[in-house]
Amino acid sequence: MENYHILFPDGSSASPSLLTMTNHRSYLQGNDVITTTKVGNQCEDLDAKDVSSESEVKVGKKGDNKGMRKHKYAFQTRSQVDILDDGYRWRKYGQKTVKNSKFPSYYRCTHKECNVKKQVQRSSKDDEIVVTTYEGIHTHPVEKFSENFEQILRQMQTYNPL
DNA sequence: CGCGTTTGACCTGCGC
DNA sequence: GCGCAGGTCAAACGCG
Numbered sequence A: 001m002e003n004y005h006i007l008f009p010d011g012s013s014a015s016p017s018l019l020t021m022t023n024h025r026s027y028l029q030g031n032d033v034i035t036t037t038k039v040g041n042q043c044e045d046l047d048a049k050d051v052s053s054e055s056e057v058k059v060g061k062k063g064d065n066k067g068m069r070k071h072k073y074a075f076q077t078r079s080q081v082d083i084l085d086d087g088y089r090w091r092k093y094g095q096k097t098v099k100n101s102k103f104p105s106y107y108r109c110t111h112k113e114c115n116v117k118k119q120v121q122r123s124s125k126d127d128e129i130v131v132t133t134y135e136g137i138h139t140h141p142v143e144k145f146s147e148n149f150e151q152i153l154r155q156m157q158t159y160n161p162l
Numbered sequence B: 001c002g003c004g005t006t007t008g009a010c011c012t013g014c015g016c
Numbered sequence C: 001g002c003g004c005a006g007g008t009c010a011a012a013c014g015c016g
Helices: A147-158
Strands: A005-007 A033-036 A055-058 A070-077 A089-094 A103-107 A119-121 A129-135
Touching: none
Parallel strands: A005 A033
Antiparallel strands: A033 A070, A055 A070, A070 A129, A089 A103, A103 A119, A119 A129
16 A cells, blocks of 8 residues: 655665655655656656765856756656655746646746756656656745655755755 | 635747 | 848737
């Protein structure tokens, strides 16, 4: 029932007992699999690999590279629902039809002066796979606790020194 | 009434 | 330079 595990960038996985699913079973149901996935400059990395590391993505157009960095990392979740309750409040600001019948949705953190974005899209090949891409670092604490994601983020921070 | 979603238009980067 | 595709804006709308 609670067949649920998380794959971390170093290849280790969290035991299901580490995660308290009580309050979030409606979001993450049995057989859910969360996989942290590297996001390079191209999002096609998402479909290619299932385990790699969080990365800092250099943002900057050619000829105007100021060396500015953005943190960007992604989850692959196997779930029927798109929206993971990660403890933050998200406001949807766009949805776009893309060629390969994918429908990415774009969300922004509603907290003022916190322009963290996330993009949610379903995998083109496996309809049950939801790819959630986070971009940016929250400048404020979580607004409500989500125990399973707290664990995830705690692990993620190991790879995200700030 | 305030906040979040929907949705078409608009903007911008990139390949040809 | 042009056109396409991805990303964002913002007005209208819905819901609690």
